[in-house]
Structure formats: structure tokens, C-alpha cells
Amino acid sequence: MSVVEGTDGELLGRVFLTRVVEPGDETGGRWVRELGVDAVVRRLRERGDPLPGASGKRWAGLLARAERAEPRSDLAAARDAGVRFVGPGTPQWPGQLDDLGDARPLGLWVRGGADLRMWALRSVAVVGARACTEYGAHMAATLSAGLAERGWVVVSGGAYGVDGAAHRGALGAGGATIAVLACGVDRPYPRGHTGLIGRIAEQGLVVGELPPGDHPTPSRFILRNRVIAALTRGTVVVEAAHRSGSLVTARAARRLGRHTMGVPGPATSGLSAGVHELLRQDAVLVTDADEVVELVGDMGELAPERRGPVLPRDLLDPAGQQVLAALPGRGTARPEEIALAAQTTPDDAIARLYELRALGYVERHDDGWKLTRQAMIPAQDVPEPR
Numbered sequence: 470m471s472v473v474e475g476t477d478g479e480l481l482g483r484v485f486l487t488r489v490v491e492p493g494d495e496t497g498g499r500w501v502r503e504l505g506v507d508a509v510v511r512r513l514r515e516r517g518d519p520l521p522g523a524s525g526k527r528w529a530g531l532l533a534r535a536e537r538a539e540p541r542s543d544l545a546a547a548r549d550a551g552v553r554f555v556g557p558g559t560p561q562w563p564g565q566l567d568d569l570g571d572a573r574p575l576g577l578w579v580r581g582g583a584d585l586r587m588w589a590l591r592s593v594a595v596v597g598a599r600a601c602t603e604y605g606a607h608m609a610a611t612l613s614a615g616l617a618e619r620g621w622v623v624v625s626g627g628a629y630g631v632d633g634a635a636h637r638g639a640l641g642a643g644g645a646t647i648a649v650l651a652c653g654v655d656r657p658y659p660r661g662h663t664g665l666i667g668r669i670a671e672q673g674l675v676v677g678e679l680p681p682g683d684h685p686t687p688s689r690f691i692l693r694n695r696v697i698a699a700l701t702r703g704t705v706v707v708e709a710a711h712r713s714g715s716l717v718t719a720r721a722a723r724r725l726g727r728h729t730m731g732v733p734g735p736a737t738s739g740l741s742a743g744v745h746e747l748l749r750q751d752a753v754l755v756t757d758a759d760e761v762v763e764l765v766g767d768m769g770e771l772a773p774e775r776r777g778p779v780l781p782r783d784l785l786d787p788a789g790q791q792v793l794a795a796l797p798g799r800g801t802a803r804p805e806e807i808a809l810a811a812q813t814t815p816d817d818a819i820a821r822l823y824e825l826r827a828l829g830y831v832e833r834h835d836d837g838w839k840l841t842r843q844a845m846i847p848a849q850d851v852p853e854p855r
Contacts, residue, residue, distance in 0.1 A: 478506075478507060479506045479507065479556070480554065480556045480559075480576070481540050481541070481544075482506040482507055482509075482510040482540075483506055483554075483556045483575045483576045484540035484543055484544060484554055484576065484680070485510055485535075485538050485540040486501070486506065486509065486510065486575050487543075487575050487576060487578075487678060487679065487680045488534065488537070488538035488539075488540070488543065488680050489513060489531055489534045489535050489538055490531070490575065491688075491689075491692070492574065492678040492679065492689060492692045492693065492696075493572045493692035493695060494572075495570075495571040495572050496522045496523065496571075497509075497575075498570070498571030498572055498573060498575075499522070499571045500520050500521075501575065502571060504520075513531060513532060513535040514535060516532055543680045543681055546655070546681040546682065547578060547655070547680075547681050550580070550654075550655035550681060551580060551670075552578050552579065552580045552654055552655055552681065553578070553579050554576055554577070554578055554579070555576060555577050555578075555579050555585060556575075556576040557573065557576065560586065561579070561584055561585045561586045562577075562585075562586060563585060563586050563589035563590075563700055564586070565589065565699055565700065566696070566699050566700060568699055568725050568726075569695060569696075569699050569725075572695060574678045574696060575678070576678075577676050577677065577678060577696075578653070578654050578676065578677050578678070578679070578680065578681070579654070579674060579675070579676050580654045580655070580670045580674065580675040580676070581669070581670045581671070581673055581674035581675055583645070583673065583674050585647075585674060585676065588622045588645060588647060588673075588674065589622070589624075589647075589700050589701070591620065591621055591622060591702070592621065592622035592623070592624050592647065592700060592701045592702065593616055593621050593622070593623060593624065593701055593702060593703055593704075593705060593761060593765055594623075594624045594625065594697045594698065594700070594701040594703070594704040594705065594718060594722070595609055595612060595613050595616075595623055595624070595625050595631070595632075595635035595705045595707065596625055596626060596631060596632060596635075596694075596697065596704060596705070596706055596707070596709075596715040596718050596719075597609060597630065597631025597632070597635075597706055597707035597708040597709055597713070597715050597744075598630050598631055598707075598708040598709055598710060598713055598715065598740050599628050599629045599630035599631070599632070600629075600630055600740075601630040601631045601634070601707070601708045601740065602708065602734075602738070602740055604708075604734065604735075605630070605631055605634070605707050605708035605734070605740065606630070606631065606634040607634075608707050608708075608732050609631045609632075609634035609635045609638060609707045610634040610635065610637055610638030610641070611638060611757070612635075612638070612705065612707070612732070612755075612757060612758055612761065613634070613635040613636070613637075613638030613639045613642075613644075613646070613758075614638040614639065614641060614642040614644070614758075615642075615757060615758025615759070616639070616644070616758045616761060616762070617638070617639040617642040617643070617644020617645065617646070618642050618644065618758070619758060619762055620644075621644075621758075621761075621762065622639075622644075622645040622646065622647060622673075623635055623636065623638070623639040623644065623645070623646045623647070624646070624647045624648075624649065624697055624700055624701050625646070625647075625648060625649075625697070626648065626649055626650070626651070626690075626693065626694070626697060627648035627649070627650055627657070627658075627659075627662055627665070627666055627669070627675070628659065628662075629659060629661070629662070630708075631707045631708055631715070632648075633662060633665060635707075636648060636665060636669055637665065639673075640668055640669070640672055640673075645672070645673050646669055646672070646673040646674075647669075647673055647674045647675070647676060647700070648666055648669045648673070648674070648675045648676070649676050649677065649693055649696050649697050649700070650666075650675060650676070650677040650679075650685075650693070651677065651679070651685040651686075651689040651690045651692075651693040652677060652679055652683055652684055652685040652689070653677065653679050653680060653681045653682045653683040653684075654675045654676065654677045654681075655681045655682065656681070656682055656683075656684070657675075658684075658685050676696075677693070678693070678696065690714060691714060691717055694714060694715075694717045694718040694721060695717075695718075695721045697718050697721075698718050698719075698721035698722040698725055698727060699721070699725055699727075701722075701727065702727060702728060702765040703722065703727050703728030703729065703730060703761070703764060703765040704718050704719050704722040704727060704728070704729055704730065705730040705731070705732065705755060705761060706718070706719050706729075706730070706731050706732070706743070706744050706747060706752070707732045707744070708732070708734060708738075708740045708741055708744060709740070709741075709742075709743035709744050709747075710739050710740055710742055710743050711739075711742050711743045711746065712743075713743050715743075716743050716747065719731075719747055719752065723751070723752075728753065728764050728765050729747065729751065729752040729753070730752055730753050730754070730755045730761060730764065731744040731745070731747045731748045731752045731753070731754060731755070732744065732754075732755060732756065733745065733748065733754055733756070785825075785828075788813070788817075788821060789821055789824060789825060791811045791812070791813070792807060792811045792813070792818055792821040792822065792825065793825055793830060793831070793840075793844065794811070795807045795808075795810035795811035795818075796831060796838060796839065796840050797839075797840075798840070798845070800837075800839060801834050801835075801837030801838060801839040802837055802838060802839070803836055803837050803838075804818050804819050804822065804838065807822070807838065822838050825844075829841060829843050829844075830843060830844040831844065
């Protein structure tokens with residue numbers, strides 16, 4: 470596979486610009502949209518007058534970066550690392566990233582053999598706290614494994630905590646996952662996830678906006694989140710405090726018209742406070758992969774109906790249920806008392822009581838009737854009513 474799809478002037482120019490313009494720079498994106506890649510590169514190479522909207526100070530900084538940019542060297546380093554560059558308009562470019570407008574990536578560096586565009590068409594983001602709880606890690610891994618088993622690609626940021634659990638869940642299920650990094654994809658971050666990101670590159674994809682060897686910064690992490698949101702059909706936040714970066718992903722997803730979902734946690738947990746705030750707004754509560762797929766999937770991909778335990782009275786006809794409900798929780802009652810409580814005649818009540826006795830729900834004690842233990846506990850092994 471070519472290190473750059475259709476190597477030509479524009480794509481080399483985009484590689485050059487990834488070294489000069491920061492991810493998510495809307496001013497730079499507007500220059501590219503209005504003037505074209507070649508014109509912007511030429512102005513920077515020739516140290517021309519500042520482009521519209523650039524102060525003298527900022528333009529000087531861009532020119533200093535442009536002096537050091539060597540796109541062919543970046544492509545050679547990418548080739549050595551098994552990385553390719555995918556630009557807008559090329560066969561593997563995910564068209565949904567165009568929804569970002571002028572904040573759209575100039576291109577993406579991709580590590581791994583899968584087709585990025587095809588994988589992104591059926592993908593869900595699973596994100597959350599880095600310092601997550603055991604519950605958060607369990608939910609992220611279980612939910613991601615379920616999505617992978619259903620043929621969905623799990624997208625996350627490769628970080629510690631929920632991100633790592635989500636990737637591991639998908640990998641463990643033999644499924645597909647994409648890690649979107651805030652640094653060069655040839656230099657995994659965090660270092661402690663070098664092995665995990667290597668596994669993702671083998672079984673899935675590792676992508677990023679920054680050229681080979683580039684390092685992450687706090688702002689790059691935040692801007693990376695818009696790519697996760699735009700790339701996927703929806704974002705699930707598993708655990709997040711009020712100031713969590715994963716909430717940035719969820720808000721970006723909402724602005725882009727994507728589905729926003731949250732996994733509830735304990736009301737006393739600060740790590741679930743941000744998720745609960747999302748749920749109080751317009752995020753949808755989800756608890757498993759079926760519920761996520763019902764929201765983001767195609768028509769007819771419905772989650773199974775949720776039901777509580779089946780009680781003995783659920784299996785009776787309405788008249789039998791009414792008589793059964795009329796018996797006291799403790800002690801016995803005479804047929805006349807039961808008939809009065811069930812709003813029926815004593816003869817009908819007696820007939821129903823004998824039916825209930827045959828089913829093992831009541832028993833007779835002298836002139837009175839009382840509930841059996843079977844009638845008072847959930848019927849664990851009784852089939853659900855049709």
C-alpha cells in the first residue's frame with residue numbers, strides 16, 4: 470500500500486501543512502478552503518505577506534515552522550514505520566470528517582492495514598475518565614466487546630482508564646478498534662500503552678493528525694476529541710468528572726448531530742457526575758451494547774425488551790390474580806373476606822381458591838385460606854408469559 474494515496478502536489482502540500490498548522494486551526498482551514506493548498510504552501514515557502522486573519526507575530530511563527538518542514542522526509546519516516554497519509558477526497562478519506570468545516574483535519578496519518586473510510590461508517594466512540602473506577606473499566610470493556618461482536622468498530626483515544634479498557638474489550642472479542650492519538654502515530658502515547666497501541670495497529674487502526682515523531686500537548690488532546698466525535702455515529706461516555714476531556718468529545722458529537730450516550734454510575738461518585746449531567750441534558754442513557762446499537766444502528770436493530778422477574782401472579786388470568794391479591798400477606802382469611810376484597814361473590818372466590826391451591830399458590834387452614842411460600846417469592850424457573 471502506498472505511503473500516500475495518489476502522491477501529488479496537493480497531498481505533499483497537506484503533509485507540509487501538518488507540520489506547520491496546528492490541528493483544528495479554523496483560520497488555517499479557511500485559507501486552504503478559500504485559496505487552495507498550493508497557494509497557502511507557496512505563501513509560506515516564499516515568506517510572503519501574512520494571510521488574512523494572521524497577526525504579524527503569528528505569521529512569523531508559521532514561517533519559522535515552514536522553514537523546518539520537510540514533507541518528503543516525513544513521508545519517508547512514515548514509510549519506515551508502516552504509516553500512510555490519507556487526505557480529503559482520496560478513497561480512504563471518511564467523508565463524515567467534512568462535517569467539521571474549516572476545523573477538518575488537513576489529513577490523517579494512518580497505521581494499520583484496514584480501510585479507514587469503510588471502518589468509520591460503522592463505528593462508535595467509547596470514551597471516559599483516565600483515572601476510572603473498576604466499574605468504569607468493566608463497563609467500557611464489556612460494552613466494547615459487545616459492540617465488536619455485533620460488527621461495530623470501537624473508537625477511542627488510546628489513553629489510560631476507560632479508553633484502554635474499551636480498546637482491550639474490542640480486541641479481546643476479536644473485533645475492530647481505532648485509536649485516535651494526539652501525537653505522531655509512530656510514537657505511541659502514553660508510553661505505558663505502547664504494547665496495546667501496537668496490538669491495535671495489528672488488529673485495527675491507529676490514526677492521528679500530527680506527522681511522525683510529533684509529541685502531544687494538552688491542547689492537542691482536546692482538539693483530537695473532535696476527530697473522535699466526527700468519525701463515529703455516536704459517542705458513549707462511560708465515566709467522566711465535570712471537567713473531563715471526554716465531555717468535550719460528547720459535546721462535539723452533539724454539535725455535529727451525532728448520538729450522545731452515557732452509562733450511569735453511582736450518584737455519589739464524582740467520576741459519574743459529568744455523565745449524569747449529560748444525561749440531564751439530551752444524552753441517552755445506555756447500559757449495554759444492544760442499547761447503543763438500537764440508537765446508532767440501522768432500522769430494526771432493536772435492543773431486547775427488558776423485563777423484571779416473573780411472579781406467580783403474572784401467570785394467572787385476571788380473575789385469579791384478583792383473588793390471589795386479596796389474600797393477606799400474613800395469616801389466614803375467610804372466603805367471605807377474600808370475596809369482599811376481590812370484589813366478587815363468595816362462591817366465585819371459593820372456586821378460584823381451589824384453582825389456586827391446585828397450582829400451589831394457596832393452602833387451606835380450617836375455615837381460612839393463606840398464601841404459600843411459592844406465591845410470595847419470584848418464580849425463578851417459570852417461563853415468561855407469551
